[in-house]
Amino acid sequence: xxxxxxxxxxxxxxxxxxxxxxxxxxxxxxxxxxxxxxxxxxxxxxxxxxxxxxxxxxxxxxxxxxxxxxxxxxxxxxxxxxxxxxxxxxxxxxxxxxxxxxxxxxxxxxxxxxxxxxxxxxxxxxxxxxxxxxxxxxxxxxxxxxxxxxxxxxxxxxxxxxxxxxxxxxxxxxxxxxxxxxxxxxxxxxxxxxxxxxxxxxxxxxxxxxxxxxxxxxxxxxxxxxxxxxxxxxxxxxxxxxxxxxxxxxxxxxxxxxxxxxxxxxxxxxxxxxxxxxxxxx
Amino acid sequence: xxxxxxxxxxxxxxxxxxxxxxxxxxxxxxxxxxxxxxxxxxxxxxxxxxxxxxxxxxxxxxxxxxxxxxxxxxxxxxxxxxxxxxxxxxxxxxxxxxxxxxxxxxxxxxxxxxxxxxxxxxxxxxxxxxxxxxxxxxxxxxxxxxxxxxxxxxxxxxxxxxxxxxxxxxxxxxxxxxxxxxxxxxxxxxxxxxxxxxxxxxxxxxxxxxxxxxxxxxxxxxxxxxxxxxxxxxxxxxxxxxxxxxxxxxxxxxxxxxxxxxxxxxxxxxxxxxxxxxxxxxx
Numbered sequence: 001x002x003x004x005x006x007x008x009x010x011x012x013x014x015x016x017x018x019x020x021x022x023x024x025x026x027x028x029x030x031x032x033x034x035x036x037x038x039x040x041x042x043x044x045x046x047x048x049x050x051x052x053x054x055x056x057x058x059x060x061x062x063x064x065x066x067x068x069x070x071x072x073x074x075x076x077x078x079x080x081x082x083x084x085x086x087x088x089x090x091x092x093x094x095x096x097x098x099x100x101x102x103x104x105x106x107x108x109x110x111x112x113x114x115x116x117x118x119x120x121x122x123x124x125x126x127x128x129x130x131x132x133x134x135x136x137x138x139x140x141x142x143x144x145x146x147x148x149x150x151x152x153x154x155x156x157x158x159x160x161x162x163x164x165x166x167x168x169x170x171x172x173x174x175x176x177x178x179x180x181x182x183x184x185x186x187x188x189x190x191x192x193x194x195x196x197x198x199x200x201x202x203x204x205x206x207x208x209x210x211x212x213x214x215x216x217x218x219x220x221x222x223x224x225x226x227x228x229x230x231x232x233x234x235x236x237x238x239x240x241x242x243x244x245x246x247x248x249x250x251x252x253x254x255x256x257x258x259x260x261x262x263x264x265x266x267x268x269x270x271x272x273x274x275x276x277x278x279x280x281x282x
Numbered sequence: 283x284x285x286x287x288x289x290x291x292x293x294x295x296x297x298x299x300x301x302x303x304x305x306x307x308x309x310x311x312x313x314x315x316x317x318x319x320x321x322x323x324x325x326x327x328x329x330x331x332x333x334x335x336x337x338x339x340x341x342x343x344x345x346x347x348x349x350x351x352x353x354x355x356x357x358x359x360x361x362x363x364x365x366x367x368x369x370x371x372x373x374x375x376x377x378x379x380x381x382x383x384x385x386x387x388x389x390x391x392x393x394x395x396x397x398x399x400x401x402x403x404x405x406x407x408x409x410x411x412x413x414x415x416x417x418x419x420x421x422x423x424x425x426x427x428x429x430x431x432x433x434x435x436x437x438x439x440x441x442x443x444x445x446x447x448x449x450x451x452x453x454x455x456x457x458x459x460x461x462x463x464x465x466x467x468x469x470x471x472x473x474x475x476x477x478x479x480x481x482x483x484x485x486x487x488x489x490x491x492x493x494x495x496x497x498x499x500x501x502x503x504x505x506x507x508x509x510x511x512x513x514x515x516x517x518x519x520x521x522x523x524x525x526x527x528x529x530x531x532x533x534x535x536x537x538x539x540x541x542x543x544x545x546x547x548x549x550x551x552x553x554x555x556x557x558x559x560x561x562x563x564x565x
Contacts, residue, residue: 057395059429148412155372155408156426156474157401159394 047161047239051169054162061167068171072133073178080179081186083128087120088112088187092194106209109201112191113210118222121184123270126229128183129176130263134237137168138258141241142251150242165242169234176230180223217281225273229266236262323386325350325482325514326371331380333366333538340366342538343380350481351512353504355525357560358535364518365409367535368484371516372406373397385481402430405475405513409486411467413459419446419470420455426477445473448510449503465496472503476511483507483515489524501527522546522561534560 095111141164144150153160192206237258244254328346332339340363348354356364369375371382373389382389389400413422423442427433433441446452449469459467468488475483488504489497501524508515508528519525525532526546533543534557542549542557549557 053394143415147415148408148410149414151369151374152406152408152412152414154374155401155404155406156429157398158426158429159398 043243044235044239047165047242048235050161051165051235051238054159054166057159057162059162061163064163064167065170068167069175071136072129072168072171073175076129076132076175076179077182079132080125080128080183083124084116084121084183084186085190087124087183088116088190089194091115091120091187092191096195096198108195109192109206109210110213112195113188113207114214114218116187116191117184117214117219119274121187122180122222122226122229123266125176125180125183126226126233126266126270127263129172129179129229130233130266131259133172134233134258134262135255137234137237138241138244139251139255141165141238142244142254145242145244145254146247146250160242165234165238168238169231172230172234172237173227174230176226176233177223180226184223221277221281225270225277228269228273232265232269233262236265323350324348324383325352325385326516327381327383328367328371329381329383331367331370331382332378333363333370333375334378339538341370341377341380344535344539346516346533346540348482348514348516350514351508352531353508353515353517353529355517355519355529355532356535357519357522357525357532359560360520362535363538364535365486368406368486368516368518372401372404372484402426402478403481405478405480405483407468407471407475407483407485407488409490411459411464411471413467413470413474415459417459418455419451419457419459419462422459422470423474423477426474430478441477442473445476446470448476448507449473450499465492465500468492468500469503472500472507476507479511481513483513485515485517485519487519487521488517489519489521497521497524500524504528 092108092112095115096105096108099105099108099111141150144164150160150164153163188207188210192201192203195201195206240254240258240261244250246253324347326346326348328344331341331344331346333341340361344363344367346354346356346367356367358364366375370377371384373392377390380390384400385403387400389397392400413419414425417425420439420442423445424438427438427441431438443452443455446455449472451466451469451473454462454466454470459470462470472485472488475485485504489500492500504515504517505528507513515528517525517528529546531543532546532549533540534549535541536556542552542554544552550561552558
């Protein structure tokens with residue numbers, strides 16, 4: 001049997017070059033996004049390496065770190081607190097409705113508090129910070145990149161990775177657990193308020209009932225997993241900002257991609273970390 | 283190893299085509315590094331510099347020597363690699379091939395820490411000044427002083443005032459970069475570039491986008507600084523008049539290579555087709 005016998009009927013042997021072109025085009029269409037993805041991860045790896053290299057070298061940029069702690073922490077606090085409060089109230093209202101139907105109304109404080117400290121508090125905090133801080137860092141560093149301010153920092157003999165990226169990443173890592181605590185607290189308070197509106201109960205009784213079956217590890221591991229969220233938000237936002245190009249449009253793209261990608265990676269990390277926490281802390 | 287000061291001493295080669303190879307660069311001065319009586323040893327020596335972006339070759343074996351205290355203007359059409367040359371010299375990008383020596387020190391193989399030490403000796407004025415837009419004029423100029431010197435706040439403030447006075451901007455200390463004009467931003471950028479008293483000054487189109495009067499003021503400022511401080515300067519510009527005023531030597535780039543170098547008067551007399559065309563268009 002000749003080699004050409006396997007070619008589908010609508011292609012004649014004379015069409016072989018066209019078939020080859022069609023296959024090449026199809027392969028190109030598939031390969032291009034894979035290639036871009038690999039390039040992105042490669043550049044991200046190099047970026048992380050540059051930041052890691054700068055981590056243990058002087059100067060430690062204490063002043064800039066303090067400024068970034070304020071920028072990431074105190075300026076995100078109102079939004080995180082409001083999001084936590086809203087989630088707490090909604091959880092209490094929704095849970096009450098369901099638990100009453102199944103005759104488990106007494107479980108409401110535990111359900112609300114357990115849900116908030118385990119999942120909704122950390123995730124809501126992570127996503128709010130993705131939106132506020134991720135967009136801010138992406139736009140700020142993107143703007144600095146396209147106006148050559150980052151080049152000017154480097155040209156003046158200052159490590160831009162240390163000054164701009166390291167400080168923002170560390171600020172995100174340190175502030176996420178604290179912001180999560182704030183979101184948890186606000187969520188629990190509004191959960192109690194929502195519950196009290198339907199059926200008055202003293203705050204200390206609500207707290208006592210809620211934390212009755214909860215151990216320290218239930219609180220610690222989920223709260224500190226937000227440090228990983230902080231790492232992801234800081235790294236992705238700084239990376240997207242510092243590779244920005246193409247003028248104001250590029251800055252917009254950097255800000256958007258910083259939010260979208262960091263949110264995506266935070267959710268992916270959440271799935272993995274929840275599984276790990278269940279394995280190691282249950 | 284100290285590089286030879288006579289990197290451009292081959293005999294003048296008459297050329298009939300526009301494009302030059304590294305060996306065919308016309309030298310109108312016998313020794314470019316010593317064309318200026320102020321110059322002693324070379325401050326910057328660039329040899330066989332190649333840089334490409336994908337398929338596009340930007341620099342194609344460029345050679346350039348700048349003596350201490352000498353000002354060299356680099357001219358050429360857009361996209362001939364003038365700004366890329368400055369970015370390679372300051373280490374913002376790596377060349378594909380070739381060597382760059384700054385005050386006798388090879389920099390192309392330097393790591394980030396070594397490069398940062400070398401950068402302290404270089405003042406760089408960016409094309410659009412690149413002032414830090416979240417800092418005031420004073421903070422912009424004190425940025426390199428705060429990072430690289432042991433000066434007290436009072437000493438820094440004094441130095442900033444002195445630098446701003448030298449560029450005629452002492453009254454705008456507390457203004458934000460967005461509140462001052464393009465020409466004023468260039469002046470502040472120049473003051474920032476001079477903050478650490480660099481031995482080498484790289485100016486990327488210092489007069490681009492400015493009106494003729496402001497351009498003239500910037501040129502006068504650069505001349506004044508040359509008289510006051512013995513710095514080696516490389517000035518990338520499209521402005522032939524500015525190059526005539528401030529430069530000891532002019533290097534004309536075309537297709538990634540120096541096609542000719544010499545004084546303004548020497549270039550003006552050149553019969554090279556590209557040089558003639560360049561001067562004719564400008565006039």
